Amino acid sequence: MNEITHKNHSGLERATLGGGCFWCLEAVYQQISGVSTVVSGYAGGAMLNPDYESICSGQTGHAEIVDVYFDPEIVSYRDLLEIFFVIHDPTTLNYQGNDRGTQYRSVIFTHSESQMTMAHEVVKELEVAKIYSGAVVTQIDAAPVIYPAEAYHQNYFRQHPGQGYCMAVVAPKLAKFRAKFHSLIASEFR
Template sequence: MTEKAILGGGCFWCLEAVYQRVQGVTHVISGYAGGHVANPSYEAVCSESTGHAEVVQIEFDPTIISYRQLLEIFFVIHDPTTLNYQGNDVGTQYRSVIYALNEQQLQIANELVKELEEQRHFSDPIVTEVIMAPIFYPAEDYHQNYYRNHPFQGYCMAVVGPKVSKFKKTFSSLLKD
């Protein structure tokens, strides 16, 4: 039986491209969560008027990869110490957030953040929000599988590709065949 996770760490294209390559991940959907408007559009989210973050909903097999391992990847492929931006992507929609789907996920996420802080894993404090999941809204079809469909698009080459490469280098044992 599969479980789900919802994570936001900058542009959803980056997270989607990485998690699609993880053993045990069966499906990844780019979308929006954490706002106050039902069924938001990309344009509305980008205007920062809806309060949503760009996120991915990850479906995974916990007998192959654990929720904690998904979070460990998350903390490597984005900067959890920058408030409302990742690189050149600036705005509240790019915030670092873990939306827990149950109390166990909430506990695991909070424990990992605490461990990383205690180990001084990052030179700056972690600003990742860890809260219970709000409603998830899938993004428009053209956002799904974006890197897979557009690997040579400028943003994909400059931003998404290096994150995928970092994942492959750091977590080679978790790569799908």
């Protein structure tokens, strides 16, 4: 497996986010107007060319992430962050729901100084507004090498909407996103 490389993305920006299982985030970000590509993957660990089995061991240090390419003229990085903080719990350290381990941590990997600044600003705003009962523990770091997950993880919810985890975990997060951010949903998903 190689580092994620994308072609034909001129004029697009990149956001890399981890908030639990990548199937949940992928399903949401694929429905946003202005998002061109969403790739589930792994980032933030020491192992070269990790695979799902090694990630699940919790020993590699990687997080499950989505790599999102978007048109900032249609959807802003801030919009993507606001969605991120609604569809997962950023106050839980190394878990989301029943998914436990460092691979499920809340993390933002930034691709520019402006993304780093924006991520810190949004977290500060959430803390000042006391949106959550606990402290936001989202890790914010410059983007490391990002590896795509195996092919069977890509477009997972689209291919398996009736699968148990998809019905119990992914679908409710998607519904929460759709209810709160209806204006950002791409027309083909309305």
